[in-house]
Amino acid sequence: MTRPDDTAAWPLTDFAARLPQSVPFVGPETLQRQLGHSLDIRLGANEQRFGPSPLALAAIGQAAGDIWKYGDPEGYDLRRALAAKHGCDMAHIVLGEGVDGLLGLIARLTIAQGDTVVLTQGTYPTFAYHVQGCGGTLHRIPYRQDRSDLAQLADMAQRQRAKILYLANPDNPMGLHHSGAQVADFLAQLPQDCLLVLDEAYIDFAPVGTAPVIAPQDPRVIRLRSFSKIYGLAGLRLGYAICAQPLARAFDLLRNHFGVGLLPQVAGLAALQDSDHLARVLAGSVAARARIGAIAAQHNLIALPSATNFTCLDLGRGPEAARAAVAGLAQAKIFVRMPSEVPQNRCLRISHGTEQDLDALAQVLPQILARL
Amino acid sequence: MTRPDDTAAWPLTDFAARLPQSVPFVGPETLQRQLGHSLDIRLGANEQRFGPSPLALAAIGQAAGDIWKYGDPEGYDLRRALAAKHGCDMAHIVLGEGVDGLLGLIARLTIAQGDTVVLTQGTYPTFAYHVQGCGGTLHRIPYRQDRSDLAQLADMAQRQRAKILYLANPDNPMGLHHSGAQVADFLAQLPQDCLLVLDEAYIDFAPVGTAPVIAPQDPRVIRLRSFSKIYGLAGLRLGYAICAQPLARAFDLLRNHFGVGLLPQVAGLAALQDSDHLARVLAGSVAARARIGAIAAQHNLIALPSATNFTCLDLGRGPEAARAAVAGLAQAKIFVRMPSEVPQNRCLRISHGTEQDLDALAQVLPQILARL
Numbered sequence: 001m002t003r004p005d006d007t008a009a010w011p012l013t014d015f016a017a018r019l020p021q022s023v024p025f026v027g028p029e030t031l032q033r034q035l036g037h038s039l040d041i042r043l044g045a046n047e048q049r050f051g052p053s054p055l056a057l058a059a060i061g062q063a064a065g066d067i068w069k070y071g072d073p074e075g076y077d078l079r080r081a082l083a084a085k086h087g088c089d090m091a092h093i094v095l096g097e098g099v100d101g102l103l104g105l106i107a108r109l110t111i112a113q114g115d116t117v118v119l120t121q122g123t124y125p126t127f128a129y130h131v132q133g134c135g136g137t138l139h140r141i142p143y144r145q146d147r148s149d150l151a152q153l154a155d156m157a158q159r160q161r162a163k164i165l166y167l168a169n170p171d172n173p174m175g176l177h178h179s180g181a182q183v184a185d186f187l188a189q190l191p192q193d194c195l196l197v198l199d200e201a202y203i204d205f206a207p208v209g210t211a212p213v214i215a216p217q218d219p220r221v222i223r224l225r226s227f228s229k230i231y232g233l234a235g236l237r238l239g240y241a242i243c244a245q246p247l248a249r250a251f252d253l254l255r256n257h258f259g260v261g262l263l264p265q266v267a268g269l270a271a272l273q274d275s276d277h278l279a280r281v282l283a284g285s286v287a288a289r290a291r292i293g294a295i296a297a298q299h300n301l302i303a304l305p306s307a308t309n310f311t312c313l314d315l316g317r318g319p320e321a322a323r324a325a326v327a328g329l330a331q332a333k334i335f336v337r338m339p340s341e342v343p344q345n346r347c348l349r350i351s352h353g354t355e356q357d358l359d360a361l362a363q364v365l366p367q368i369l370a371r372l
Numbered sequence: 373m374t375r376p377d378d379t380a381a382w383p384l385t386d387f388a389a390r391l392p393q394s395v396p397f398v399g400p401e402t403l404q405r406q407l408g409h410s411l412d413i414r415l416g417a418n419e420q421r422f423g424p425s426p427l428a429l430a431a432i433g434q435a436a437g438d439i440w441k442y443g444d445p446e447g448y449d450l451r452r453a454l455a456a457k458h459g460c461d462m463a464h465i466v467l468g469e470g471v472d473g474l475l476g477l478i479a480r481l482t483i484a485q486g487d488t489v490v491l492t493q494g495t496y497p498t499f500a501y502h503v504q505g506c507g508g509t510l511h512r513i514p515y516r517q518d519r520s521d522l523a524q525l526a527d528m529a530q531r532q533r534a535k536i537l538y539l540a541n542p543d544n545p546m547g548l549h550h551s552g553a554q555v556a557d558f559l560a561q562l563p564q565d566c567l568l569v570l571d572e573a574y575i576d577f578a579p580v581g582t583a584p585v586i587a588p589q590d591p592r593v594i595r596l597r598s599f600s601k602i603y604g605l606a607g608l609r610l611g612y613a614i615c616a617q618p619l620a621r622a623f624d625l626l627r628n629h630f631g632v633g634l635l636p637q638v639a640g641l642a643a644l645q646d647s648d649h650l651a652r653v654l655a656g657s658v659a660a661r662a663r664i665g666a667i668a669a670q671h672n673l674i675a676l677p678s679a680t681n682f683t684c685l686d687l688g689r690g691p692e693a694a695r696a697a698v699a700g701l702a703q704a705k706i707f708v709r710m711p712s713e714v715p716q717n718r719c720l721r722i723s724h725g726t727e728q729d730l731d732a733l734a735q736v737l738p739q740i741l742a743r744l
């Protein structure tokens with residue numbers, strides 16, 4: 001073996017070598033290996049604990065014998081079904097390896113060195129991660145009462161002549177939302193040449209009217225939807241974007257054309273058909289939200305309003321208490337996360353689990369709280 | 373709707389807006405839609421027509437109920453199993469969304485504007501696609517007797533001070549190979565600071581000794597392996613890289629951390645255990661190669677030597693004849709491809725299908741050849 005170069009960074013580009021060594025999330029499997037025991041109650045990744053549609057599972061079973069085939073690189077059937085769902089032409093629909101994969105491609109298509117992106121400090125971190133990976137500059141606005149501060153975001157976008165404004169609505173990790181009308185007003189306040197990346201991964205759990213009325217051909221917005229949340233297909237990696245045709249076409253310049261495989265395509269297509277199952281999932285999530293609210297009330301804690309499949313539980317103390325609670329729950333094999341920023345890191349973020357999941361939480365929580 | 377900008381390319385970066393509108397492959401599903409009928413005999417994408425291990429299918433069935441979970445972002449269990457297979461530490465193993473996904477990340481990690489990449493003209497196109505997507509400059513060397521021309525490649529790498537040399541061994545689309553010893557000699561002739569991207573997607577079909585002996589910690593090489601070929605899991609999107617630890621760690625700077633989902637991880641792990649199935653697949657591929665050879669002999673055509681799961685059939689005429697044959701076979705519902713470059717485009721590239729697949733080919737081919 002010959003060392004080709006005496007720099008440690010070889011063969012990385014100068015740019016890549018300077019990227020921060022950060023990952024968006026440490027997975028629960030890593031935590032399990034660190035703890036030396038399992039985390040049986042998974043309430044930390046906002047997975048959809050009631051599972052996918054039986055139709056999706058049947059489609060996977062039926063297609064499994066065909067997985068020697070690559071998936072259709074155009075994702076034609078699924079894109080057509082999504083277009084029908086949204087009442088638009090399928091040319092507006094882009095499939096991706098989860099919303100995360102699409103966020104990466106959006107960053108690569110739109111962000112050159114020094115381009116500016118405005119977003120909420122502490123919101124879902126993956127777009128910021130990808131923007132850094134493209135040399136973009138991030139400007140962050142703190143939450144205002146645990147909600148994205150639309151006025152300050154728009155103001156910052158104007159002042160920085162932002163190329164992109166990223167907004168998760170409803171928000172993760174806080175779970176709060178703005179109404180569709182508020183988002184539409186917000187869009188009108190952005191600079192004319194600023195693209196709104198509207199991450200609607202949790203929109204199906206939100207009150208009717210949370211999705212703003214935006215024409216698919218509106219070039220100022222790209223909306224993102226996930227099959228990992230209401231559809232319960234996180235392990236398959238499937239998401240999609242809705243945007244104007246020129247931008248939709250541009251993904252073909254950079255994407256991994258065969259990246260969305262056969263199983264996500266058939267499972268996604270089947271899942272779209274099962275509105276009964278979605279209603280059951282939604283009912284389960286609503287019941288879990290109520291249960292978490294009741295648990296909170298019992299301990300004089302505040303459950304934040306939630307328009308998602310998770311609820312933030314305000315422990316009313318600082319980050320050290322929240323961190324201790326996360327660790328204590330992990331010792332009891334319960335996986336939850338907490339927001340990263342002051343003062344949001346006073347909260348636990350608890351996914352809307354099954355009754356059994358929340359029984360386990362209700363049983364352990366008093367001891368955890370007593371020790372804080 | 374307000375047009376935010378009068379340039380058609382908004383909101384793309386200047387760089388993205390100048391990228392060529394090319395895709396590596398048009399999928400057979402697109403061809404089917406254009407033809408208006410199905411392509412029942414899929415011999416065009418080098419899929420592994422004998423299918424995955426029953427153990428992999430069982431693992432998918434067992435895990436399907438868990439697909440509400442994200443996969444382990446560290447891919448720990450699968451990486452550990454792959455490390456054991458290769459006799460190295462798991463820190464040398466990087467999982468990706470197929471070899472294609474890894475090729476994209478390699479380009480992003482190593483190629484800045486103007487960096488040079490040397491490869492064979494007409495070889496597997498996806499790395500070149502991603503290099504263009506990063507602003508790299510491509511220098512191509514023609515095949516020499518349908519084989520990558522190692523001497524010329526090394527010479528060009530020296531002259532251009534290439535950052536990367538991409539070599540598919542065995543090669544796709546031609547199917548020929550160099551021995552491991554030849555590849556090792558070739559590596560020694562590359563510039564000291566040139567990274568060899570060694571795409572070994574088809575290595576499991578090649579003669580023993582085709583894989584060069586290269587230490588996993590050798591910083592001059594990154595090897596790529598696929599679960600889409602011998603393992604028959606193309607529809608799941610799974611591949612991996614073996615490389616020195618600093619480079620392996622660097623993927624964490626840019627990758628889609630949850631991009632390799634739950635099902636690829638469990639199916640890949642199970643597939644690794646089933647050496648009996650791999651032997652059956654290999655036997656099927658060898659039988660198909662012999663059958664294609666016999667079909668060729670019957671029509672006075674030449675079947676090129678193959679170290680892969682496909683064989684190039686030399687029609688002995690120019691590209692127009694090959695194009696007509698591809699079209700004629702498609703009319704008969706048989707999907708094959710042809711190489712892109714002169715004079716390799718005198719060939720049909722035929723995947724090693726089942727007996728029934730090749731019966732269909734044998735039946736139709738005489739009429740196709742008669743019409744050329």
